Amino acid sequence: MSTDRTPTAPAGYVQPELDVRALTEVLDGEYAEVRDLVRTNLVTYASVLEEAEELSIDAYRERVRDIVVEMAATGQTGMGFPKRYGGGGDVGASIAAFETAAFGDLSVLVKTGVQFGLFGGAILHLGTERHHDAYLPDLITGKLMGCFAMTETGHGSNVQALGTVARYDAAAQEFVITTEGDQARKDYIGNAARHGELAVVFAQLEVGGESEGVHAFVVPIRSGGEAVPGVDIEDDGRKMGLNGVDNGRIRFDGVRVPREALLNRFADVTPEGVYKSTIDNPDRRFFTMLGTLVQGRVSVGGAGVNAAKVALAVATKYALRRRQFATGSQGEEQLLLDYGLHQRRLLPLVAQTYALHFAQDVLRAQLHNVFSGLEDDPQARRRLEARAAGTKALGTWHATRVIQECREACGGAGYLAVNRFAALKADSDIFTTFEGDNHVLLQLVAKGLLTDYASEFEDLDQLGMVRYVTGLAVETVIEKTSAHKLLERVRDLLPGGDEWDQEAGLLDSEYQLAMLRYREEHMLAGVARRLKAGIDRKRDPGAVFSEVQDHVIAVAHAHVERLVLEAFVEKRRTLPEGGNKVALGLLCDLYALSTIEADRAWFMEHGRLTVQRSKAITREVTDLCRKVRPLAGDLVDAWGVPAAMLRAPDLVD
16 A cells, blocks of 8 residues: 655644554553454454355355354353353453454344344343343353344334233233234344344233333244244345344234243242332333343444444545546646545544544443443433433444445445445444434433433433423523533633633634533523423423424534543543654544534534634644644554455555
């Protein structure tokens, strides 16, 4: 690969020297050994990238299954399970392994997630010792394959309204699982169409004629390769992508399972048919149950960021070797990445990818602390759930945008399947809607902001949230948020009184953070006022919420962008002095200012940017792109994407 170092940065600027290996160590963090194990496995099974295009769907599914089982034997996929069952006992390591696996074939990744994250995670977190002893040893090795049967044709995000029913038959001491109409069939269920033997089925529990809400049950769906009596399985067929994963539809016609099939960590039914739970409130019980499954969202968000790294690595390397049009008297054509527009297209995305990587590090640490019992109070769990929701949304939207931009930046070459964009685009597109539709997830983020993760948090559906917020003074809503307190602290640090944001230097991280905090606080106050105004006029709470829904999403988006920048600023602060710290400083500034630039209309409308300062930010972003340009090859190399995973011989060699 050409690493032409044509100076394009401003005169007098001293380019930092990057230590790529040391930067990789920073990015890999405490899980470097875990990530290296995954990289080794990815190279071992690199042929699956070609096989995905050459094999029939049936053969491809079998190949993916074989790889998943063989990877399980290396310990890669079981790191989050207890050691007593053959796992690694490290939740953070399991997330790091999953993220890194996203460098490779995404059908293998998703099959891994279904088996060990969703199916295995449900049994681990919702079950008790009897379920762990019965299933985890074979599940961890891949000998026992299973499904996570939550989503229904008629209900995806609204899990509380699922239509599958589990009625307790006290005489037989069994639950009877029934699909109540076509809208209640389990749909898009990974591992269902071919390989799953068991399913964790989410259904409405009825005991003695009383509904107790959604609970999870372990239900056999296949024996000896054939569906068991009462279970009807249908293949979902060819999908837009991920065709190595056998998604299917499942219907249950009076399927009987023993009383012990109920995953009973949070609730149980006695042999006589008495329902018991340590959590009296049904809404709180439901959200507590779902909260234990947050690991999936954390995993998918990180996977999206790493899929974006693959696309950016290919596109950046291509831009460092591909020439187009002569620009000087010598007649030599110019490298793509020396064009200002190409820098503008790719380099802010590199900066955003670094920012999201460090935000994912913070989230993974939070997850590990909560699930390891190091930080296990209810508010910590709620903050984790909200942060996971928001980071997943931004990370997966980022992947979709990056892959498309990189494909276009590689021209016709990017359209060839061999150069990976076809698979990346098709396979990652679903990330924005599985493990929670991104817009629905951002509503969860906003709910936490508006209620300050109140003790009533689990009880508050949309209407409950509206009533809660409108029962407070607007000032109280704002005072309950951390953004307000942080903003006041920053105002004290910066010159200019009320004009602090007009006086601060553009490359001052406190200025950048304060701008994002101000936007978040202002939007949050605006939502609260609009909600209160609607209720004060005696309007229906549902209609009021619907009208401000776009505003709610904007608040959540602004909040998560602020968290991402904070994570980047903090990571840069902790690094030792040297070229790597300087380079990450350039990227951090580029991320912050390009984020402000992208929403400059809002900042100008609300008096936080003058026309002159807005133009200055645009000039600074362009200047930062020129400074980052000579570092671009090293910056994407530091991600440690194995060469075999780039698989674009005409673009990167």
